[in-house]
Amino acid sequence: MEEIRTEIDDLSEPIEQWKKILGKDHLLTEGEELDLSNSSAYGFTQDYRIILKPKDPFELSECLKIANYFRIKVHSISKGKNWGYGSKSFSPDMKVLISLERMDRILHYDETLAYVILEPGVTFRKLAAFLSENGGKLQAPIPGTSPDASVLGNATERGIGKGVYTQFANHCKIQEIVTSSGEILSVGFKSQSSYLICEDTTGPSISHLFFQSNLGVVTKIALLLEPGKEIEKRIFFFSQEEKIGFCSEVFREYLQRGRNRITLEILNDYRFATQKGNFPFDSSYPSEFLPRKELSKFFPEFPSARWFGSVNILENPAFDQNGLFDKIQNELSVLPGIELIGNESREYPSGFSDHQLNPAYWRKKFPPPKDPDPDRDGCGILWLSPIIPHIGSILDQAVQTTEEILFSFKFEPLISMRPGFRTVKILIGIVYDREVKDSNRRALECYKKLKYSLSSLGFHFYRSGVQDREEQTADPFVSMLKKTMDPNGILSPQKSGII
Structure with a gap:
């Protein structure tokens, strides 16, 4: 092949070459799936003309070689359920989407050393079923x-998990990538039975370069x-106070000593209401935000609640769980404005929640379906x-800023937070x-x-979406690596500001 230096507009020749690799059934140029891929949960305009569906790294490698030769920009997804951050969309001028959903193998499982090696198309549901079928000793x-989202996709985008997987990305070690030139690179240990998979050894840590990046396809x-x-013990409480910082600070030492064995989740009243139903269109004006006084109809047993929280404690032989449980309950009971709702003890993990996507349907006139797809x-x-x-004072400042700005645009501020020992990860939903x-x-x-205001206060962000693509600037070192690893700039250009 002779070198072509500019991206082509006519895709007919690369399409024919891709068909030889994938077969016509796994190259889409029309249909409902393509149409849906051109939509996102915030109305972003996308114009994919082609979806490529390789079944393994070798087909992916060949597809990328063709894209690189013709200088065709491509964006890759695992399952495309990155709702709220862009879904399957990426850029208006992006014509080719690579879906890795057919790459759905669990390649290796080691129960003794407690790890599994998997591909991008493996979902949380599939992994849970696999572990259950293999005795359920690991969760x-x-x-x-x-x-039904991708385990790999969620981990490499630094999604937040539940319980001991709250810091989910920390449980992920990248093993293999495919570069824009089609080279298949091992960035872990080639022996799947090697205990070293679980650890870093001498030399630089390469794996982290591929989190939230476009240096290669994982x-x-x-x-x-x-x-x-x-066994998980849970304490439920609510607060009538406008500010939540003082309450969150009480848990700092517990979160430090308990590490991932103790977790705290806090929701504001608006976010909690989305778990109970939809916006009350019959009694409120949909063009306005719902006044706080109207929220009590969603939780009449707690009419004055501003915040809802749950403390989750996992059984750990290293310390007296019952004593810790009682100590936390006692501390909560004497905090001003705090009331205990109850507690429970249950086997952990208890299964997937049916309510994770409820907030997305808050402003729709129908309840979330059994197969939600925003x-x-x-x-x-x-x-x-x-x-x-x-x-505490900084947390309250962030909450106040968020509420003021969302109210000014007539949106309900949906706020949830996961406090850790040093930092608090906040998730703010703008739903419509x-x-x-x-x-x-x-x-x-x-x-x-809102992002500008929070940035002006000195805050940073642990995730970004398509909506941030043109406003981010990557570290110069990462941009230098991009030019080396993807000199023609075909892999998701400007993702995380990396060009």
Whole structure:
């Protein structure tokens, strides 16, 4: 092949070459799946003309060689359920989408050393079924999104899990990538039975370069697993106070000493209401945000609640769980404005939740379906993910700023947070109905103003989406690596600001 130096507009020749590799059934140029891939849960305009579906790294390698030769920009997804951050979309001028959903093998399982090696198409649900069929001694992660999302995709985008998998990316070791030139690179240990898969050894750590990046397409990870069938004790509480920082600070020492064995999750009243139902269109004006006084109808037993929290403690032989449980309950009971709701003890993990995607349907006039798909159902959702110091006054400042800006744009502020010892990860939802005129523009303006305001306060963000693509700037060192690894810039250009 002679070198072609500029991207072509006519895709007929590369299409014919891709068909020889994939077969006509795994190269889509029309149909419902292509149409749905051109939509996202915030009305982003996308114009994919082709979806490529390789079955293994070798087919992916050949597909990328062709794209690189013709200088065709491509974007890859695992399952495409990155709702609130862009879904399957990436850039208006991106014509080719590579879906890795057919690469859905669990390649290796080591129960003794507690890890599994898997491909991008493996979902949380499939992994859970696999571990259950193999005795259930190790637990599958429970995501904060759909159980039908990709394990690899969620981990490499630094999604938040539940319980011991709260810091989900820390359980992920990248093993293999495919570069833009089609080279298949092992970035882990070639021996799948090697205990060294679980550890870093001498020399630089390469794996982390491929989290939230476009330096290569990740095709294989090792996921470090946690023991299953543990006992989880949970304490539920609510706060009537406007500020939550003082309450969160009480848990800092527990979170430090308990590590992932103790977790805390806090939801504001609006976010909690989305678990109970949809916006009350019969009694409120949909063009306005729902006043706080109207929220009590969603939780009449707690009419004055502003915050809802749960403390989760996993059984650990290293310390007296019962004593710790009682100590935390006692501390909560004397905090001003705090009331205990109850507690429970259950086997952990207890299974996937049916309510993870409820917030996306808050502004729709129908309840979440059994097979939720915010893209298909016209839901509008933008997630903003600041990470801030775990200091009460700073946390309250972030909450106040968020509420003021969302109210000014007539959105309900949906706020959830996962406090850790040093930092608090906050998830802010801007939720609306995409079928309402002008809602996409208003939501994006709100998002940009809020992100600018939080950035001005010195806060950073642990995740970003397509909506941030043109406004991010990567570290110069990473940009230098991009020019080396992807000199023609065909892999998701500007993802995380990397060009």
